[in-house]
Amino acid sequence: MGSIVEPWAIAENGNANATAKGLSRELRHGRTAHNMSSSSLRKKSDLRLIQKVPCKTLKNILSNLQEVILGTKLTLLFLAIPLAILANSYHYARPLIFGLSLIGLTPLAERVSFLTEQLAFYTGPTVGGLLNATCGNATELIIAILALANNKVAVVKYSLLGSILSNLLLVLGTSLFFGGIANIRRQQRFDRKQADVNFFLLLMGLLCHLLPLLLKYAATGEASTSMINKMSLSLSRTSSIVMLVAYIAYLIFQLWTHRQFFEAQEDDDDDAYDDEVTVEETPVIGFWSGFAWLVGMTIVIALLSEYVVATIEDASDSWGLSVSFISIILLPIVGNAAEHAGAIIFAFKNKLDISLGVALGSATQISLFVVPLSVIVAWILGIKMDLNFNILETSSLALAIIITAFTLQDGTSHYMKGLVLLLCYVIIAACFFVDQIPQHQPNGIDVGLQPMNNLGEVFSA
Amino acid sequence: MAGIVTEPWSVAENGNASMTAKGSSRELRLGRTAHSMSSSSLRKKSDLRVIQKVPYKGLKDFLSNLQEVILGTKLAILFPAIPAAIICTYCGVSQPWIFGLSLLGLTPLAERVSFLTEQLAFYTGPTLGGLLNATCGNATELIIAILALTNNKVAVVKYSLLGSILSNLLLVLGTSLFCGGIANIRREQRFDRKQADVNFFLLLMGFLCHLLPLLVEYLANGKTSAAVLSDMQLSISRGFSIVMLISYIAYLVFQLWTHRQLFDAQDQEDEYDDDVEQETAVISFWSGFVWLVGMTLVIALLSEYVVATIEEASDKWNLSVSFISIILLPIVGNAAEHAGAVIFAFKNKLDISLGVALGSATQIGLFVVPLTIVVAWILGINMDLNFGLLETGCLAVSIIITAFTLQDGSSHYMKGLVLLLCYFIIAICFFVDKLPQSEEFSHLK
Numbered sequence: 001m002g003s004i005v006e007p008w009a010i011a012e013n014g015n016a017n018a019t020a021k022g023l024s025r026e027l028r029h030g031r032t033a034h035n036m037s038s039s040s041l042r043k044k045s046d047l048r049l050i051q052k053v054p055c056k057t058l059k060n061i062l063s064n065l066q067e068v069i070l071g072t073k074l075t076l077l078f079l080a081i082p083l084a085i086l087a088n089s090y091h092y093a094r095p096l097i098f099g100l101s102l103i104g105l106t107p108l109a110e111r112v113s114f115l116t117e118q119l120a121f122y123t124g125p126t127v128g129g130l131l132n133a134t135c136g137n138a139t140e141l142i143i144a145i146l147a148l149a150n151n152k153v154a155v156v157k158y159s160l161l162g163s164i165l166s167n168l169l170l171v172l173g174t175s176l177f178f179g180g181i182a183n184i185r186r187q188q189r190f191d192r193k194q195a196d197v198n199f200f201l202l203l204m205g206l207l208c209h210l211l212p213l214l215l216k217y218a219a220t221g222e223a224s225t226s227m228i229n230k231m232s233l234s235l236s237r238t239s240s241i242v243m244l245v246a247y248i249a250y251l252i253f254q255l256w257t258h259r260q261f262f263e264a265q266e267d268d269d270d271d272a273y274d275d276e277v278t279v280e281e282t283p284v285i286g287f288w289s290g291f292a293w294l295v296g297m298t299i300v301i302a303l304l305s306e307y308v309v310a311t312i313e314d315a316s317d318s319w320g321l322s323v324s325f326i327s328i329i330l331l332p333i334v335g336n337a338a339e340h341a342g343a344i345i346f347a348f349k350n351k352l353d354i355s356l357g358v359a360l361g362s363a364t365q366i367s368l369f370v371v372p373l374s375v376i377v378a379w380i381l382g383i384k385m386d387l388n389f390n391i392l393e394t395s396s397l398a399l400a401i402i403i404t405a406f407t408l409q410d411g412t413s414h415y416m417k418g419l420v421l422l423l424c425y426v427i428i429a430a431c432f433f434v435d436q437i438p439q440h441q442p443n444g445i446d447v448g449l450q451p452m453n454n455l456g457e458v459f460s461a
Numbered sequence: 462m463a464g465i466v467t468e469p470w471s472v473a474e475n476g477n478a479s480m481t482a483k484g485s486s487r488e489l490r491l492g493r494t495a496h497s498m499s500s501s502s503l504r505k506k507s508d509l510r511v512i513q514k515v516p517y518k519g520l521k522d523f524l525s526n527l528q529e530v531i532l533g534t535k536l537a538i539l540f541p542a543i544p545a546a547i548i549c550t551y552c553g554v555s556q557p558w559i560f561g562l563s564l565l566g567l568t569p570l571a572e573r574v575s576f577l578t579e580q581l582a583f584y585t586g587p588t589l590g591g592l593l594n595a596t597c598g599n600a601t602e603l604i605i606a607i608l609a610l611t612n613n614k615v616a617v618v619k620y621s622l623l624g625s626i627l628s629n630l631l632l633v634l635g636t637s638l639f640c641g642g643i644a645n646i647r648r649e650q651r652f653d654r655k656q657a658d659v660n661f662f663l664l665l666m667g668f669l670c671h672l673l674p675l676l677v678e679y680l681a682n683g684k685t686s687a688a689v690l691s692d693m694q695l696s697i698s699r700g701f702s703i704v705m706l707i708s709y710i711a712y713l714v715f716q717l718w719t720h721r722q723l724f725d726a727q728d729q730e731d732e733y734d735d736d737v738e739q740e741t742a743v744i745s746f747w748s749g750f751v752w753l754v755g756m757t758l759v760i761a762l763l764s765e766y767v768v769a770t771i772e773e774a775s776d777k778w779n780l781s782v783s784f785i786s787i788i789l790l791p792i793v794g795n796a797a798e799h800a801g802a803v804i805f806a807f808k809n810k811l812d813i814s815l816g817v818a819l820g821s822a823t824q825i826g827l828f829v830v831p832l833t834i835v836v837a838w839i840l841g842i843n844m845d846l847n848f849g850l851l852e853t854g855c856l857a858v859s860i861i862i863t864a865f866t867l868q869d870g871s872s873h874y875m876k877g878l879v880l881l882l883c884y885f886i887i888a889i890c891f892f893v894d895k896l897p898q899s900e901e902f903s904h905l906k
Contacts, residue, residue, distance in 0.1 A: 196869060203862045204879050204886075210854060211890045218851040219894075231893045238889045242882050253875045257646060405865060 067284050068111065068293050080104035081300060088307055098315035101307040102334045108301050109139045110338035115294045122287045130251065137163075137365050138298060139335040143305045144374045150309055153378070153385045158327030160371050161393050164202075165428060166332035167363040168400045171340045173421030175355040179347025180415025190352040192411040193261045198360035199405045201250060205367035206398055208239040212388040229384070236386035237379055240372030247368040325432045328393075336362070352413055392435070396428050529743050530573065530752055542566035543759060546766060556773035563766040564793045570760050571601045572797035577753045584746040592713060599625070599824050600757060601794040605764045606833045612768055615837075615844045620786030622830050623852050626664075627887060628791035629822040630863045633799045635880030637814040641806025642874025652811035654870040655723050660819035661864045663712060667826035668860055670701040674847040691843070698845035699838055702831035709827040784891045787852075795821070811872055851894070855887050 069078065084100035116135045120128025140163050147155040179188060212232040219228045254261075285293070308331070316323045321330075333340075339362060343355040371387070378385035389397070403424060407417045531537060546562035578597045582590025602625050609617040641650060674694040716723075744752070767790070775782045780789075792799075798821060802814040830846070837844035848856070862883055866876045 192869065193871075196865075197875060200862060200866050200876065200879050203858070203865060204883055207858045207862070207883055208886055210858060211851070211886065214851045214854040215890065215894065218849060227895075231895065234893045235890050238893075239886050242886055242889075246879060246882050249875065249878050253873075258873060258875075402861075409868070 064285055064289055068115070075107065077103055077107045081108070081304065084304060084307060093318075094311040094314035095318040097307050098311040101304040101311075102330070104304050105139060105301065105308070105334055106337045108297055108304070109335055112138050112294065112297050112301070113338065115290050115297065118285055118290045119287065119294065122290075130255065134369075135294075137362065137370055139301060139305070140332075140366060141370050141373070142298070142302050143309065143331065143335070144370060145377055146302065146305050147309045148374060148378050148381060148383055148385065151383060152309065152312075153383065155309065155312060155323065155327050156374055156385065157389050157393070158324050159331045160366060160374065161389055161397060162328035162332040163335065163366045163370075164363050165328065165396060165400055165425065166336055167359045167366070168202075168404045169421045169425035169428070170333070171336060171343050171362075172356070172359040172404060173418045173423075173425060174340070175343040175347035175359065175418065176352075176413050177415050177418025177422055178344050179350065179352060179355065180413060180418055182348045183350050184415065186350060188350055188352055188413040189411055190356055190408075190413065191261070192408065194353065195356055195360055195408045197250070197253070197261065198364045199401070199408075201246060201364050202360075202367055202401050203405075204246060205243060205364075205371070206394075206401055208236075208243055209387050209389055209394050209397065211239070212236050212386055213391060213394050216388060229386075232386045232388055233384055236375055236388070239387060240375040243368050243372040244376075247365075247372075250364070250368065322432070322435055324435055325429075328432050329429050356408070392431070396431070400424065400428070526744055526748055530577070537569065539565050539569045543570070543763065546763060550766060555777075556770040557777040559766050560770040560774035563763040563770075564789070566763050567601055567760065567767070568793055568796045570756055570763070571794055574600050574753065574756050574760070575797065577749050577756065580744055580749045581746065581753065584749075592717065596828075597753075599821060599829055601760060601764070602791075602825060603829050603832070604757070604761050605767065605790065605794070606829060607836055608761065608764050609768045610833060610837050610840060610842055610844065613842060614768065614771075615842065617768065617771060617782065617786050618833060618844065619848050620783050620852070621790045622825060622833065623848055623856060624787035624791040625794065625825045625829075626822050627787065627855060627859055627884065628795055629818045629825070630664075630859045631880045631884035631887070632792070633795060633802050633821075634815070634818040634863060635877050635882075635884060636799070637802045637806035637811075637818065637877065638872050639874050639877025639881055640803050641809065641811065641814070642872060642877055644807045645809050646874065648809065650809055650811055650872040651870055652815055652867075652872065653723070654867065656812065657815055657819055657867045659712070659715070659723070660823045661860070661867075663708065663823050664819075664826055664860050665864075666708060667705060667823075667830070668853075668856060670698075670705055671846050671848055671853050671856065673701070674698050674845050675850065675853050678847060691845075694845045694847055695843055698834055698847070701846060702834040702838075705827050705831040706835070709824075709831075712823065712827065781891070781895055783894060784888075787891050788888050815867070851890070855890070859883065859887070 069075065080100045080103040084097055084104050087097045087100055112135060113132075116128075116132050120131060123131065140160065143159055144156045147153075147159070212235050215232055215235065216228055219231070223231075312323060312326060316326055319326075339358050343358045346352075346354040346358075375385050375387065388394075404421060407421065531540065542562045542565035546559055546566050549559045549562060574597055575594075578590075578594050581593060585593065602622065605621055606618045609615075609621070674697055677694050677697070678690060680690065771782060771785060775785055778785075798817050802817045805811075805813040805817075834844055834846065847853075863880065866880060
């Protein structure tokens with residue numbers, strides 16, 4: 001449980017888990033860019049107080065607790081969780097429950113990432129990578145499935161779309177921007193092979209969203225609405241299966257056959273620490289305790305997400321923001337906060353490969369795994385969710401992918417690139433901010449408003 | 462007949478005696494493009510021993526000629542489909558059968574035409590040979606398009622041409638990159654992106670020509686009548702077609718004359734350099750010419766059957782005409798090139814696979830499509846470049862995905878898999894697109 005402290009690590013506010021050499025060793029343990037970025041938010045555990053507790057078991061429990069609960073700078077936000085539960089039991093104002101749940105979700109997402117990384121020490125690199133790939137977006141997945149269970153298909157679509165946009169534009173933009181400002185005299189390079197793989201997978205996802213949309217437009221007036229919806233639904237469901245196949249192939253590619261693309265660059269500048277003693281990478285909690293914590297935290301995430309999904313309309317009415325704005329902009333910012341901070345920190349240190357790995361990897365995971373999984377879960381539940389995200393959202397997605405792909409295609413970066421991506425995100429956010437179309441009234445050109453109709457029923461109920 | 466020196470490598474390749482690395486560049490100097498080289502991988506070495514026993518010389522020559530042309534391909538077993546299709550038509554067998562048999566018969570014919578053009582190129586020199594190959598390389602698609610036009614089936618024309626472009630960009634390229642990537646999984650696969658780039662900006666220009674008539678349709682605010690809009694679409698389509706043909710001629714000049722070096726296959730795996738092989742034609746010029754004309758006539762006949770029976774087949778097999786035209790027809794017409802491209806990708810000669818796939822797509826996009834519009838113009842049929850919203854969207858995304866995938870000059874199996882899956886998704890889209898026939902015509906015209 002002890003960690004050897006180096007001057008550099010102390011300078012980093014006690015984050016003892018990442019050195020340049022340690023990075024490649026971490027990768028061999030299956031830690032992806034995700035883990036490494038989140039680990040930057042960790043605090044070195046202060047074990048001195050606990051050493052004084054006499055009973056050994058109690059000491060172990062307390063260290064475990066401290067490691068897990070207090071091991072992050074976001075610990076303060078943990079208070080929001082009991083507050084949210086209290087507020088729900090005592091029927092306080094629903095917007096308040098919404099806000100508290102959102103705040104409570106932030107540290108939970110980070111802790112889940114920490115726990116997956118700890119478990120990866122025990123399971124080996126491949127399974128660890130898989131675990132990370134699946135649990136990395138636990139929050140988005142759980143919110144999506146809960147919203148589906150409540151038949152709020154529009155919220156699902158918006159929140160998933162917002163996650164992709166947030167990863168592509170917001171996280172990447174702020175990372176590149178701050179990294180560019182901090183390294184303004186240095187040239188920042190990254191390996192574009194990894195970025196390329198993510199981009200053509202994202203383009204394939206875009207194709208899957210585009211075709212049902214075009215199908216509806218092409219067939220409007222030619223065939224009945226129900227027939228169009230049926231076609232769009234079958235196409236979406238089959239496309240989802242294809243997307244999942246592509247995702248599995250991507251995992252094979254990333255974790256097995258072409259690992260070398262995805263390993264972080266050996267940065268020459270910071271290799272001053274190579275000669276110093278490297279940190280021994282060991283897990284800080286046992287396997288079963290980690291597993292138990294993971295399950296427990298997932299349950300709490302599910303609980304808070306339940307509150308979020310249930311109270312979203314009330315919050316929207318009360319705060320004067322449309323549900324689409326809250327789903328596309330607010331929810332993803334919250335769900336992604338930990339990764340976001342980590343990506344920025346790594347960009348500051350000119351380790352762009354990791355920032356890119358975080359942002360693009362998340363976007364690919366959501367687009368090719370969470371979205372089709374939601375469609376299939378909806379299929380099983382008998383809910384009609386298709387891949388048609390409507391023209392405004394799909395165009396935003398298309399332009400975001402194209403702009404980001406183009407920006408990253410030469411393998412270098414500077415602050416201007418980050419600024420442009422950031423401003424694009426602000427523009428899209430502004431667009432959805434002013435989009436005050438009431439949820440239960442269909443848009444002029446939207447045909448087959450299955451999700452809108454469902455939402456309308458929810459309102460009228 | 463000409464003797465062919467066999468090398469260990471070619472024997473290992475199931476008797477394909479026409480290809481060596483050095484021979485490749487020599488072949489290119491003789492005007493063989495990537496097209497002919499890929500198709501030649503389906504050729505069989507002629508077994509001339511049986512014929513040597515025939516005493517009479519003229520008959521011997523004739524028989525060798527026959528054997529070389531008819532039996533010189535692994536696809537020879539599909540040849541019986543041709544007489545079967547003809548017999549079925551005269552006996553009045555059900556139309557879907559005729560459709561299927563004609564499709565099967567077209568496959569070896571397309572390959573043989575490519576073989577014959579390559580043989581003729583030996584006599585005509587590189588430039589003319591390249592031109593011949595560029596024109597005849599897509600003979601099947603061109604003939605089907607013109608025949609469908611004369612039967613006034615404009616939708617079939619549009620769908621089949623679009624399907625050819627999509628099939629070349631996504632299916633052929635996807636399978637090549639995927640199989641090549643799996644086979645060469647420990648090696649880095651590189652290719653010269655200059656050639657790919659030329660094809661892509663031509664395809665993008667073609668896409669622009671399709672996009673503008675489509676957007677014109679959406680100009681209607683209820684103020685302009687449909688007739689005026691159709692007129693606009695027609696005139697700009699015809700104008701664009703002429704521009705596209707001019708750019709195609711410029712592309713030929715670029716490819717065959719001023720910038721040949723961009724299109725020469727990379728000299729890789731040069732262990733065959735020392736095995737010099739004599740490249741000579743296996744049939745004479747006039748016999749090759751006669752065969753070419755004959756085969757083109759048979760292609761025309763089978764295409765006539767295909768075009769005539771497509772609706773019946775669509776009803777019987779419960780697939781929409783759009784699905785058959787976009788997916789089935791191009792797979793058949795392209796089968797030989799497809800197989801060749803995959804084989805070259807296996808051998809890590811990606812330049813050739815790319816040359817085949819992208820070159821075909823460019824030819825169809827910039828030559829066959831505008832030529833068809835000009836022919837329609839002459840025949841007085843109203844065909845424009847508006848291929849419909851869904852189809853144009855698919856085309857746009859395909860070009861963008863493929864261009865993006867190939868822009869870094871390297872390849873791995875993941876790229877091929879993604880392109881393949883995109884093709885599959887587009888195929889599913891047209892599969893579920895069960896719009897009844899009459900409505901399809903109305904929204905396309």
